[in-house]
Amino acid sequence: xxxxxxxxxxxxxAMIAGGVAMNADEARADMASGLAMANTCAxxxxxxxxxxxPAMPNIAGQPANYLIPVMKEFxxxxxxxxxxxxxxxxxxxxxxxxLSKAVAGWKWTGxxxxxxxxxxxxxxxxxxxxxLAAEGEKLAKEMKCTKCHEDGGKSTxxxxxxxxxxxxxxxxxxxxxxxxEALKMPQPKKMKKRMDKASAKELEAxxxxxxxxx
Amino acid sequence: xSKLTRRSFVKAAGxxxxxxxxxxxxxxxxxxxxxxxxxxxxxxxGGATAAKYIKKAxxxxxxxxxxxxxxxxxxxxxxxxxxxxxxxxxxxxxYEGLKKxxxxxxxxxxxxxxxxxxxxxxxxxVFSYDKLVLSPGVSFNYDAIEGYDEAATKTMxxxxxxxxxxxxxxxxxxxxxxxxxxxxxxPPNPFRCPPGxxxxxxxxxxxxxxxxxxxxxxxxxxxxxxxxxxxFQSGWEKLGYKGKYxxxxxxxxxxxxxxxxxxxxxxxxEMDEFKADVVNVIPPQKAGKVAFLAGVxxxxxxxxxxxxTFESTMAKDVYVIGDSSAAAGxxxxxxxxxxxxxxxxxxxxxxxxxxxxxMPTYVNTCYSILAPNYGISVALVSTLxxxxxxxxxxxxxPMEATPAFRHQExxxxxxxxxxxxNDTFA
Numbered sequence: 133x134x135x136x137x138x139x140x141x142x143x144x145x146a147m148i149a150g151g152v153a154m155n156a157d158e159a160r161a162d163m164a165s166g167l168a169m170a171n172t173c174a175x176x177x178x179x180x181x182x183x184x185x186p187a188m189p190n191i192a193g194q195p196a197n198y199l200i201p202v203m204k205e206f207x208x209x210x211x212x213x214x215x216x217x218x219x220x221x222x223x224x225x226x227x228x229x230x231l232s233k234a235v236a237g238w239k240w241t242g243x244x245x246x247x248x249x250x251x252x253x254x255x256x257x258x259x260x261x262x263x264l265a266a267e268g269e270k271l272a273k274e275m276k277c278t279k280c281h282e283d284g285g286k287s288t289x290x291x292x293x294x295x296x297x298x299x300x301x302x303x304x305x306x307x308x309x310x311x312x313e314a315l316k317m318p319q320p321k322k323m324k325k326r327m328d329k330a331s332a333k334e335l336e337a338x339x340x341x342x343x344x345x346x
Numbered sequence: 347x348s349k350l351t352r353r354s355f356v357k358a359a360g361x362x363x364x365x366x367x368x369x370x371x372x373x374x375x376x377x378x379x380x381x382x383x384x385x386x387x388x389x390x391x392g393g394a395t396a397a398k399y400i401k402k403a404x405x406x407x408x409x410x411x412x413x414x415x416x417x418x419x420x421x422x423x424x425x426x427x428x429x430x431x432x433x434x435x436x437x438x439x440x441y442e443g444l445k446k447x448x449x450x451x452x453x454x455x456x457x458x459x460x461x462x463x464x465x466x467x468x469x470x471x472v473f474s475y476d477k478l479v480l481s482p483g484v485s486f487n488y489d490a491i492e493g494y495d496e497a498a499t500k501t502m503x504x505x506x507x508x509x510x511x512x513x514x515x516x517x518x519x520x521x522x523x524x525x526x527x528x529x530x531x532x533p534p535n536p537f538r539c540p541p542g543x544x545x546x547x548x549x550x551x552x553x554x555x556x557x558x559x560x561x562x563x564x565x566x567x568x569x570x571x572x573x574x575x576x577x578f579q580s581g582w583e584k585l586g587y588k589g590k591y592x593x594x595x596x597x598x599x600x601x602x603x604x605x606x607x608x609x610x611x612x613x614x615x616e617m618d619e620f621k622a623d624v625v626n627v628i629p630p631q632k633a634g635k636v637a638f639l640a641g642v643x644x645x646x647x648x649x650x651x652x653x654x655t656f657e658s659t660m661a662k663d664v665y666v667i668g669d670s671s672a673a674a675g676x677x678x679x680x681x682x683x684x685x686x687x688x689x690x691x692x693x694x695x696x697x698x699x700x701x702x703x704x705m706p707t708y709v710n711t712c713y714s715i716l717a718p719n720y721g722i723s724v725a726l727v728s729t730l731x732x733x734x735x736x737x738x739x740x741x742x743x744p745m746e747a748t749p750a751f752r753h754q755e756x757x758x759x760x761x762x763x764x765x766x767x768n769d770t771f772a
Binding site for chain 1: 399681684685688689692704705706707708709711723725727728729738739740741743750751754755757758760761762764765766767768769772
């Protein structure tokens with residue numbers, strides 16, 4: 133399934149229409165349980181969905197029209213992941229819908245950096261380079277990324293995930309994943325065409341732009 | 347302070363908050379109303395999360411967290427500290443974040459819990475509660491290995507509660523000569539952080555391989571298998587640790603330790619003895635001390651609970667979360683404690699409002715680092731089915747994974763740490 137808006141809406145619509153849970157899972161699909169389920173995400177994605185970096189995506193306020201199909205793609209394995217596939221399999225359609233709505237209701241709060249990240253760690257953590265971010269801003273326009281990722285990547289219209297202000301290592305990982313033919317990452321046709329053309333260097337610059345644009 | 351009704355106690359607690367812990371009995375203008383009072387004992391992954399999420403769900407509930415230490419050192423990711431990959435300071439968290447949520451934090455040692463009268467006693471006073479959350483972590487069985495008592499931990503560290511013990515072991519490993527031998531004594535099940543001893547072994551092997559290549563670590567284990575077994579075994583092979591820098595001796599091959607001699611740094615198994623330069627003993631474990639004070643631990647040393655709410659089956663209105671709980675189906679991990687805390691918080695709020703507890707969701711994700719940029723994980727999503735905690739999904743990282751995959755998981759481990767510590771303490 134490619135995530136163009138039209139097919140996505142059709143899928144979401146079908147899910148809402150057909151989302152009458154017929155099993156015991158229904159007990160976890162109400163509003164209170166949606167929030168209870170969403171709260172368990174905080175151990176990796178941060179309290180109320182604002183992650184503290186360096187490689188974890190913020191999920192606060194991402195639109196349900198994005199979260200619901202993505203969770204289902206994780207669950208089916210259509211969307212490559214290291215761990216999310218293993219987790220998503222624990223949720224029914226109705227539960228995915230309930231927890232996605234709770235996550236969508238959280239507010240994106242700017243993604244403050246954790247000062248502890250600046251301290252010594254065993255891992256290599258990418259830091260935003262302003263010059264590279266400036267180059268990325270130009271590239272994002274030239275390559276028409278900002279045509280859909282409107283408002284400098286801040287848009288959450290319809291099924292559009294916010295990419296601006298995401299943690300840099302997360303963006304770099306995702307760009308690698310999208311470029312890796314073997315992973316067959318689901319993405320809109322136009323996006324795939326542009327990603328195929330882009331060099332790794334260009335995608336790195338665009339990642340720096342998204343990360344810097346808080 | 348004595349003979350506290352709920353009302354006068356709330357006054358006192360308000361006073362504590364107002365005057366910045368000048369003392370429990372501090373007189374002050376009362377905060378209005380007859381608020382429900384929740385006491386949380388133990389400010390680690392479980393207790394701190396419970397305090398925060400109760401307050402988050404209902405700011406009108408008065409929450410007091412009693413924790414004897416001013417700072418908390420995270421055990422997760424303290425293994426990298428032992429080999430100089432990480433500063434101990436990064437593991438240190440305070441309670442300012444929780445105070446900002448309106449939680450009163452009292453740094454005192456609990457000396458008594460009366461679950462009949464619903465009172466908790468510390469040196470500073472008596473605290474009445476409507477609901478009590480106990481999250482006291484683990485304590486050690488010092489009578490299990492001959493010669494290994496509390497005094498022995500000064501030289502033969504456990505380093506299984508992060509902080510000063512972590513620093514001692516780090517310095518011992520640092521000071522060890524190249525060509526030295528280290529012994530790690532693994533604990534029997536159940537214990538805090540099932541993959542922890544093996545992550546520790548991996549990182550020490552990595553340290554020897556890169557810094558002291560004539561040295562060796564021997565892991566003596568009273569078990570024949572452990573968490574993430576295949577992933578660790580294959581990692582030890584791939585990373586070139588196995589045999590050369592790291593030798594794991596399972597129970598079946600005489601790994602069970604019966605005695606130690608701290609004076610000579612010698613470890614005895616049923617058939618062998620190991621004299622080492624550095625000895626790290628992770629002792630057998632049971633529920634934290636406060637669980638025994640409260641009388642909520644069973645004869646096996648752990649606290650039985652209702653799996654839907656984490657309320658003790660031995661005392662009403664007492665919720666036991668984290669490593670102390672006998673939560674069959676969940677590991678004794680930081681993430682599980684955080685998840686259990688949220689379930690208990692939701693159940694407590696529902697109960698105070700006279701509503702039924704919501705259906706619980708339990709999640710655990712746990713990363714282990716075997717070398718820089720080499721991470722593995724296990725995940726678990728579970729819920730309540732037929733009165734038991736039942737797995738819905740989860741599992742291990744694949745045995746065959748690309749270096750990119752292992753690199754991502756190592757960085758997700760760091761991300762996990764940042765997120766969960768902020769979720770717990772900020």
